[in-house]
Amino acid sequence: MNPDKKTPQEQANYWLVLLSSPFASSEQRLAFEAWLAENPDNQAEWDKARAFWKKFDMLSDEQVALLDKRLSSAGRRRDLKSKRSLRGFFNPWSVPAFACLLLLVWVGIAAWPVWFADYRTAVGEQRSVQLSDGSTVLMNTDTALSVDFTATQRTVTLHGGEAYFKVAKDAERPFDVETDDGRVRALGTAFEVRQLGREMAVTVYEHAVRVVFSQGTxxxxxxxxELVAVNEGRVSKVVAVNRKQTQAWRDHRLVFRDLPLVQVVAELNRYRPGSIVIVNARLKQHRVTGVFDTREPDKALAVIENTLKLAVYRLPGSLVLLAAR
Incomplete structure (x- = not known):
């Protein structure tokens, strides 16, 4: 038994994740069998865990059967073949190992700008920064940016995340915010830029900005x-926004008005470690209305759980699964 998992439910989650992976040893499988026989509560929680996985829309009948087969054979055989395959995997000249090495190098290179950013915030953190020209930046959760000021130009690179800029006037030096998907030049004083994955959005709160998207618009x-966005190279129409709603994050609030659950979950995921996953496709379009504190995303999740009468299943690594009851 994993000593860090106290309750039978937590222990069942632990064993389910471990035994459905290729890394469980025969000793761990025997330990699982011993844990299962310890008391009826363990068996009951184990049955619940397996039943929950069977409810997943993304698992086919064949996948469920394979999982059942793996788990039912736990502790009854020594899987020498698995051990041999793992040794082969870690052979430095094997194809899987080489592919993983290339992946690590690629991910590392892609992450270098973020690692060496001038300013960063952790998940759930906000940070206010005053720049050398007197401008201020309020950085939202999981945001990274770099600053490059010269005698003729002020440039901030937003590597990812969301930031609100209050720009000090300087007629001799334009103020630009660059992202992967475009460049924003301040023509006034206050605006917000958000870069999440392949989506960039710009919202103006005072005066105006000039926006040049990388795809040419x-x-x-x-x-x-006004707000404009680009997603996967497609530029939206310019739309008027409810500024009280769009700027709510600056006051640690999330405001949802009749939004689909999938969109609400995507936003909550920005403010908490791990991930919330909707496992039933039909749940994704359930509508949600509410105001939540960004500093307490799990409380928001509890409210949504009770309001929509969802089944919530928590797994190691702060993974939360939402399903229909």
Whole structure:
């Protein structure tokens, strides 16, 4: 038994994840059998865990049967073949190991700008930064940016995340915010830029900005109270926004008005470690309305659970699964 898992439910989660992976040893499988026989509560929680996995929309009948076969054979055989395959995997000249090495190098290179960013925030953190020209930046959760000021130019690179800029006037030095998907030039004082994956959004709170998207579209003047976004190279229409709603994150609030659950979950995932996953496709379009504190995303999750009457299953690594009851 894993000593870090106290309750039978936590222990069942632990064993389910471990035994469905290729890394469980024969000793661990025997330990699982001993744990299962310890008391009826263990068996009951184990049955619940397996039943829950069977409810997943993403698992086919064949996958469920394979999982059952793996788990039912736990502790009854020594899997020498698995051991041999693992030794082969860690052979430095094997194809899987070489592919993983290439993947690590690629991920590492892609992450270098973030690692060496001038300013960063952790998941769930907000940070206010005053720049050398007197401008201020409020960084939201999981955000990284770098600053490059010269005698003729002020450039901030937003590597990812979300930031609100209050720009100090300097007629001799333009103020630009660069992201993977475009460049924003301040024509006034206050605006917000958000870069999440392949989506970039710009919202203006005072005066105007000029937006040049990497795919070629230019908006000469995005004005106060307006938003424009690009997603996978497709630029949206310029729309008017409810500024109280869009700027709520600055006050540690998330405001949802009749939004689909999948969109709400995506936003909550930005503020907590691990991940929340909706396992039933039909749940994704359930509508949610509410105001939540970004500093307490699990409380928001509890409210949604009770309101929509969901089954919530917590696994190691802060993974949370949402399913229909």
């Amino acid at each position: 230019t908006i000469e003047a995005l004005r106060e109270g």
